[in-house]
Amino acid sequence: MSEVRKPRDPVTGHVKALAKGFKYLVEPNRMTLDYPAETMKLPPNYRGFFTVDDKKCIGCSMCEMVCPPEAITMVPRIIGEGGKTIPAPEGEKEAKGPKRTKRPVVNWGKCIFCYFCVDVCPVDAFIPTQVHDLAFEKDSEYRPSYEEYLKPPEEPYKNAKKVVSKADLKRGVGYDPAP
Amino acid sequence: MGIIPIPLIIWLIEDLLYLIIFPGLVTILVIVIVIIWLERKIAAKVQMRFGPLWVSKKIGGALQSLADLLRYSFQEVIIPEKADKLAFILAPGLMFAFATIALIFIPVGPYYSVLFPSYYTILFSLALIIITPIFAITVGWASDNKFSFIGALREGFLLISYEVPFLLSVVSMIIIFRTYDYISAVQSQLSFLPGIILNPLAALTMLIVMIRTTGRFPFDITEADSELVLGLYTEYSALFFGVGMATPYVELYNFSLIFSLLFLGGWWPFTLNVMNPIYGLILPGIIVVIKAFIVMAILVFLRAVYPRYRLDQAVRSGWSYVLLLSVLSVILSVGEVVFLR
Numbered sequence: 001m002s003e004v005r006k007p008r009d010p011v012t013g014h015v016k017a018l019a020k021g022f023k024y025l026v027e028p029n030r031m032t033l034d035y036p037a038e039t040m041k042l043p044p045n046y047r048g049f050f051t052v053d054d055k056k057c058i059g060c061s062m063c064e065m066v067c068p069p070e071a072i073t074m075v076p077r078i079i080g081e082g083g084k085t086i087p088a089p090e091g092e093k094e095a096k097g098p099k100r101t102k103r104p105v106v107n108w109g110k111c112i113f114c115y116f117c118v119d120v121c122p123v124d125a126f127i128p129t130q131v132h133d134l135a136f137e138k139d140s141e142y143r144p145s146y147e148e149y150l151k152p153p154e155e156p157y158k159n160a161k162k163v164v165s166k167a168d169l170k171r172g173v174g175y176d177p178a179p
Numbered sequence: 180m181g182i183i184p185i186p187l188i189i190w191l192i193e194d195l196l197y198l199i200i201f202p203g204l205v206t207i208l209v210i211v212i213v214i215i216w217l218e219r220k221i222a223a224k225v226q227m228r229f230g231p232l233w234v235s236k237k238i239g240g241a242l243q244s245l246a247d248l249l250r251y252s253f254q255e256v257i258i259p260e261k262a263d264k265l266a267f268i269l270a271p272g273l274m275f276a277f278a279t280i281a282l283i284f285i286p287v288g289p290y291y292s293v294l295f296p297s298y299y300t301i302l303f304s305l306a307l308i309i310i311t312p313i314f315a316i317t318v319g320w321a322s323d324n325k326f327s328f329i330g331a332l333r334e335g336f337l338l339i340s341y342e343v344p345f346l347l348s349v350v351s352m353i354i355i356f357r358t359y360d361y362i363s364a365v366q367s368q369l370s371f372l373p374g375i376i377l378n379p380l381a382a383l384t385m386l387i388v389m390i391r392t393t394g395r396f397p398f399d400i401t402e403a404d405s406e407l408v409l410g411l412y413t414e415y416s417a418l419f420f421g422v423g424m425a426t427p428y429v430e431l432y433n434f435s436l437i438f439s440l441l442f443l444g445g446w447w448p449f450t451l452n453v454m455n456p457i458y459g460l461i462l463p464g465i466i467v468v469i470k471a472f473i474v475m476a477i478l479v480f481l482r483a484v485y486p487r488y489r490l491d492q493a494v495r496s497g498w499s500y501v502l503l504l505s506v507l508s509v510i511l512s513v514g515e516v517v518f519l520r
Contacts, residue, residue, distance in 0.1 A: 010500075021225050021484035028224040036233060138255050172227075 031173040038161040041178035047113045048132040049153040052104055055083040056125035059101035063117035063126075071110035072117060074102035075146050087146070105149050109142035131155045196460070198283075206468060207279065211428045212244040214472075218479035219243070225483035251421030259323060259414050266321035271415070271423040274314035278429040281307035285436050286361050287467040288446065288460035299359045305349060308433055311426070312338045312392075315401070315411055318423065322414040330410030333490050334401045340497030341391045347505035348384040351512035352441045361437075365445030373444035377515065380508035382442045386478075387501055389438065391493070393431040395478050397485035398493055431478065435471035443470050 033040065042048075064072045076092050077085035079099045088100065104117070118126040131153040136142055161177065168174030199205055216231060220239065223230025231243030258264060284297070284304040297303065312334060319331020355377055356364040368374055375382045391398040402410030409415075412423045439445065446463030488496075 017484050021480065024225040024227075025221060025480070025483070028227070030224075030227050030229055032228045034229075139257060 029171055031168075031171055033163070033165075033175065036157050036160060038163045038175065039157055041162045041164050042130050042132075046130045046132070047115045048128065048130045049108075049134060050106075050115075050118060050126050050128045051150060051152050053125045053127055054085055054103065054150060056123050057103055058123055058125070059103060060122060061102060061104075062120050062122065063104050066116045066120045068114060068116065069110045069112050071107045071112075072104045073107070075105055077101050077103050077146070103146055105144065105146050107143050108136070109139075127152065129153055133157075200461075200464075203282065204279070207282070207429055207432060210432055210468070210472065210475075211425050212248070213241075214428055214431070214475050214479060215244045215247075215425075216241055217476060218482060221476075221480050222483040248421060251418050254417035256417040256419070257414075261323045262414065263321040263323065266317050267414075268419070270314045270317040270321055271419050271426070274311050274318070275422045275426045275429065277307055277310045277314070278426050278433065281433050282436075285433065285440070287436070287464040289362055289366070289463065290460065297360070300361050301349065301353065301359050301364070304361075304433070304437065305346070308430065309342065311430060318411045318415075322411075324414050326407040326409070326413045327411050330401045330403075330407050330413075334411070336490060336494050337391060337398070337400060337497065340494045341388050341501065344384050344497065344501045344505035345388040345392070347502075347509055348381040348388065349437075349441070351378055351381045351505070351508040354509065354512040354516060357516075361440050361445075365440055368444045369447060369450055373447065374442040378508055378511055380504055380511055382438075384501060384505045384508055385434075385438055385442065387504075389431070389434040390478055390481065391497070393427045393434065393478075395427075395431070396482045397488050399482075399487050400490055400493055403487055431475055432471065435474040435478075436467065438474055439467055439470035443474075 059074070059077075061074050064074050076088040077100075078088050079101055080086040085101060085103060113132075115128070118128055129152065133156055134153060135156075163175040164178050166174050166176050197203060220230040222228075231240035234240055234246045235242040258267060281304050284300040284307070286300065315334050316331045316338075319327045319329075319334065322328070352364070352374055353359060355374070356367050358364055358367070364374075368377075371377075390396075394401060401407075402412065404410070407413065412420055415423055446466045449463050449466055
């Protein structure tokens with residue numbers, strides 16, 4: 001049963017909307033987090049930037065295969081002293097021969113932070129962090145080299161006040177200091 | 180050698196004054212920076228946010244737009260491989276240039292003449308303003324990106340459907356004032372009534388068309404950021420993007436100046452008729468710019484209230500309601516001219 005739509009009043013709706021907007025303009029009710037000064041306390045399984053443990057990784061390429069946006073690429077490396085890897089000679093694309101191996105590098109421009117790679121890794125070589133608010137200045141910084149990728153990401157606002165959100169009956173959303 | 184007649188120097192200085200201060204380049208820069216900040220701040224207040232705040236926190240983030248301008252200036256320029264490079268680079272600049280050149284023919288004082296005195300300033304300024312959307316379509320073509328191209332097509336659709344009402348609303352004011360010149364249009368308003376009372380229909384049409392042409396809400400269709408990434412400017416970065424983003428605000432400034440000259444009585448409370456740079460240009464100029472700024476502030480407030488129209492809704496209303504309004508405004512003008520004078 002469809003109702004017959006009445007022709008809309010072209011004036012009243014606009015006036016009401018403008019009046020309501022003006023009311024909010026005069027008496028603003030702001031419920032945003034004061035972000036760089038205070039940050040949310042994140043849940044323990046929050047998925048942020050992650051790096052890889054060079055010694056643990058066995059170069060099996062499972063993460064590359066499972067990555068949905070194909071953000072992970074494997075770079076050829078040579079196992080050096082103490083289990084750490086050194087870069088393979090230039091022009092070598094395949095990891096063949098003695099002590100040759102591969103290591104993953106993430107393109108942050110493509111990564112969707114699904115953590116499939118962290119889950120699939122047979123030796124738990126990925127080191128997850130909760131850092132999620134990094135900014136990149138240049139296009140090239142999205143694609144780090146393996147050495148740059150190994151550095152753990154630094155949290156930008158370490159001294160910020162940690163808060164948790166709560167339902168505030170008057171304002172809608174409020175914030176309490178984190179326990 | 181070295182002898183320049185003194186009248187020529189005075190003439191040059193006055194021209195520079197017109198071009199740089201009123202209504203010229205410095206005013207454009209300041210107004211664009213302030214209005215972008217104001218728009219973001221108003222929308223944030225209504226939508227329960229803070230808006231720009233952390234650049235210069237004590238004055239409410241007023242320097243945010245300046246910081247953005249600096250950031251655009253030093254950002255990495257990325258030009259897509261498949262873009263039509265010459266058009267890609269030139270089009271935003273030309274768009275900005277034509278939007279700015281239109282200001283030459285918009286006087287803000289009773290003794291205003293840049294380059295040459297003209298009795299056809301309304302026509303010249305309209306011609307220059309109407310050129311700018313063509314470069315918007317060039318931008319969409321040159322980027323070689325589907326989002327830019329769809330944005331350009333939408334711009335074309337809207338351009339055709341709203342240009343006719345715009346011209347008709349101006350024509351109705353030309354009929355009432357019986358002149359093609361802004362200065363005599365303002366003088367006839369000073370001696371009788373402001374244009375918004377003489378022909379409210381034309382004023383309403385002009386307001387709607389201003390909102391549409393400068394891409395304010397609810398006609399934010401060409402750069403609809405939830406559908407087309409950024410519409411026309413999807414592939415742009417750095418200063419090209421900054422210039423492209425600033426152009427609608429320059430156009431908004433142009434249109435608001437025209438609106439305050441044609442409908443709000445120009446330099447209305449100031450009626451002194453003295454040929455002097457201060458009384459003839461600066462004081463009336465300040466009044467006109469303040470009026471234009473109030474019009475701009477009201478129009479950017481709409482961003483906080485309205486959702487976006489669909490393309491077909493906007494085109495349909497352009498060809499029906501707005502065109503009807505503009506035709507009625509022409510009839511009203513003709514009636515007033517026949518029966519009142």
